[in-house]
Amino acid sequence: DVVMTQSPLSLPVTPGQPAAISCRSSQSLVHSDGNTYLNWFHQRPGQSPRRLIYKVSNRDSRAPDRFSGSGSGTDFTLKISRVEAEDVGVYYCMQGARWPPTFGQGTKVEIK
Amino acid sequence: QVQLVESGGGVVQPGRSLRLSCAASGFTFSTYSMYWVRQAPGRGLECVAVISYDGSEKYYADSVRGRFTISRDNSNYTLYLQMNSLRAEDTALYYCARDQGDGYNQIDYWGQGTLVTVSS
Numbered sequence: 001d002v003v004m005t006q007s008p009l010s011l012p013v014t015p016g017q018p019a020a021i022s023c024r025s026s027q028s029l030v031h032s033d034g035n036t037y038l039n040w041f042h043q044r045p046g047q048s049p050r051r052l053i054y055k056v057s058n059r060d061s062r063a064p065d066r067f068s069g070s071g072s073g074t075d076f077t078l079k080i081s082r083v084e085a086e087d088v089g090v091y092y093c094m095q096g097a098r099w100p101p102t103f104g105q106g107t108k109v110e111i112k
Numbered sequence: 113q114v115q116l117v118e119s120g121g122g123v124v125q126p127g128r129s130l131r132l133s134c135a136a137s138g139f140t141f142s143t144y145s146m147y148w149v150r151q152a153p154g155r156g157l158e159c160v161a162v163i164s165y166d167g168s169e170k171y172y173a174d175s176v177r178g179r180f181t182i183s184r185d186n187s188n189y190t191l192y193l194q195m196n197s198l199r200a201e202d203t204a205l206y207y208c209a210r211d212q213g214d215g216y217n218q219i220d221y222w223g224q225g226t227l228v229t230v231s232s
Contacts (some may be wrong), residue, residue: 039217048207048222049157059224092157096217100173101147103157 002095006104012112013083021107023076023093030069030073030097037096040069040078043106044089052091053078085111114138116208116223123229124190124198132226134191134208142186145211147219148193150204150228158204161193162211176202198230 004025013019029036038056041049050059053069057078066081080087090106120132132148146162160173160181170182181194191208205225212218 013153031216033215035215038217039218041219050222051220054212054220072173094157094219096215096219099162099171099217101159101217101219103159104173105156 001028001100002098002102004095004102004104005095006091006093006107009076009105009107011107011109012086013080013109014112015080015085019080019083019087019109021078021093021109023071023078023104025074025095026078027098028073029076029095036072038069038071038076039096040067041092041094042087042089043092047089049092057087063112083109083111114210114221116210116221118206118223118226121206121226121228121229125232126199126230128192128198129189129196130198132193132195132206132208132228133172134174134193134223136189136191136208136210139182139210141189144213146182146184146191148180148182148191149205149207149209149219149222150199150202152204155204159217160206162217163191164211167176182189195228198228200230202228203230204228 005024007022040053043049052063057069093104115137117135160176163182179197183192207225208223210221211218212220
């Protein structure tokens with residue numbers, strides 16, 4: 001299985017400041033169809049995950065525009081331009097290029 | 113809007129069986145692949161099974177292959193997960209999730225989950 005490694009695992013943030021989470025895969029996430037299947041999800045305490053980003057950099061229609069994704073091959077980044085209080089929770093990257101889809105360990109974002 | 117509502121979870125003894133259901137609404141169920149994803153207490157996420165829109169293709173994680181069966185009833189907008197020979201390590205919150213339908217393994221919506229506890 002493709003191993004997804006996130007860093008940091010814990011991220012204290014200051015409201016109004018930017019934040020970034022890194023995700024690395026053990027294999028390239030470029031599919032034979034030419035697309036790179038890397039997704040980002042946000043899970044608030046007690047809730048199910050919600051998608052933020054798909055195919056590396058495409059923002060879900062429900063996600064605020066302060067979230068952006070970038071990267072290629074095996075290295076990816078989720079950025080929050082200005083953190084808001086509602087952004088607390090755990091962020092997961094997920095690869096869909098190879099079965100089974102696999103998730104990173106999660107990055108817990110907390111307000112300082 | 114898209115809604116996925118899981119049911120069927122509970123406490124079960126090791127070695128016993130349980131069937132989970134997921135009622136879908138707000139979209140044309142028969143045109144989307146569907147997943148079961150689980151999250152053990154305090155742990156991360158694991159995709160355990162996927163089924164194609166018409167039920168013709170099914171894939172399982174190694175950890176459940178041969179014990180779990182995913183199926184669907186498109187006429188009743190329902191997804192199922194039959195879980196046999198349950199083990200303590202199957203204890204988790206089980207989510208039903210939808211595939212976006214454009215490409216590969218792109219989950220776009222999740223249900224609220226149903227809790228399965230395997231314990232004697």
